[in-house]
Amino acid sequence: MLSISIAFTRLLRTTCPSCNRFQSYATRKRFYRGTSVIQSDNKWEITLDHRRLKTPNGRTLAVDSEPLxxxxxxxxxxxxxxxxxxxxxxxxxxxxxxxxxxxxxxxxIATYLLDYFSTDTLLFYSEDERELQVLQEKKWTPVLDWFEKRFNVKQEVATGLLPPPVTNDTRAVLARYLLSYNFTALSAMSFGVEALKSPILMLACVERHIEPKDAVLLARLEEEYQLMRWGRVPWAHELNQAELTSRVAASLLVIHSSVEKHSAKAKATAEEQSQ
Structure with a gap:
């Protein structure tokens, strides 16, 4: 996972002039020369010129994972x-x-995500354009099939404008799954779901069934279909796609770091008990 930080550095050091639009949000200039990482009480902290990075509320920003x-x-x-x-x-x-x-x-957060399922992008097929509907069935159905098989549930798709029902059994299965993650991972999962407008796509990413860039393309399928028909601005759509991909990738890094830390603790405990 250490290579991920290198990938993030390359992504963030883009020379695309369009990315300068983010600078209008900046409230301060860079005030430090270098960054580093230190370990403290089984946590990992980030330093800016040897000063600990703090949260907006003044807490030391400490995480459980060195790669994160x-x-x-x-x-x-x-x-x-x-x-x-x-x-x-x-x-x-x-x-x-x-x-x-x-x-x-x-x-x-789990309740919010469960309520989001009935509005999942993948559950709403086009009724106005047959060509788009065929494309959605081709691209989305395999992911929906994976979702049903992975969680042993059945999920209807929407008919008309009404959202499809999510049964109590499905909610119970998904609730158990979601609550197996800690607060930090759930918060990150919510961020990814909001980027994709699809809990199902986010779960597919979390379970490593699909890559973030593929999930973004599936989430933007209708938009991509319209762009193929009417054309696209040379850089704007690619920039938006890269931004959404970076959001999902960041969410996954936080989630997977949390899961791997939990697994490492569980393994260490089992080994200690066997001694």
Whole structure:
């Protein structure tokens, strides 16, 4: 996973002039020369010129995973003259999980995600354009089939404008799955779902069934169909696609770091018990 931080650095150090639009959101210039990562009490912290990085509420930004900490450091290291905060998804995700400005619980986020399922993009096929509907059936049906098989559920698609029902059994299965993740991972999952407008696509990414870039293309299938018919602006749509992909990738890095940390702890405990 250490190579992920390198990939993030390359992505964030883009020379695309269109990305300069993010600088209008910057509230301060870069005030540090270098970044580093240190370990403290089984946590990993990020430093800016040897000063600990803090959350907006003043807490030390500490994470459980060294690769995640290094990826966050790469975000800060990739900043140039201004700190473009809208591009720093990993930092924002970890800040939100630590500060929890909404005072949410894991059950709150799980309930939100469960309610989102009935509006999932993949459950609404076009009724006006037959060609688009055929394309959606070709691209979306394999993912829906995977979802039903993976969670042993049956999920209807929408007919007309009414959202499809999500049965109590399906909600129960998904609730158990979602609540197996900690608060930080659930918060990141919510961020990815909102980017894709699809819990099913996000779960497929979490389970490593599809890649983030493929999930974004599936989420944007109708838009891509219209662009094929009417043309596209040379750079704008690609920039939007890259931005959505970076959001989903950041969410996955936080989620997988959380899962791998939990697995490592469980394995260590089992080994200790056998001694």
């Amino acid at each position: 900490a290094r990826a966050i450091a790469a975000e800060w290291d990739a900043q140039t003259e201004h700190i473009a905060q809208p591009t720093m998804h990993l930092t924002a995700l970890c800040n939100t999980a630590l500060d929890n400005p909404g005072k949410l619980t894991s059950h709150d």
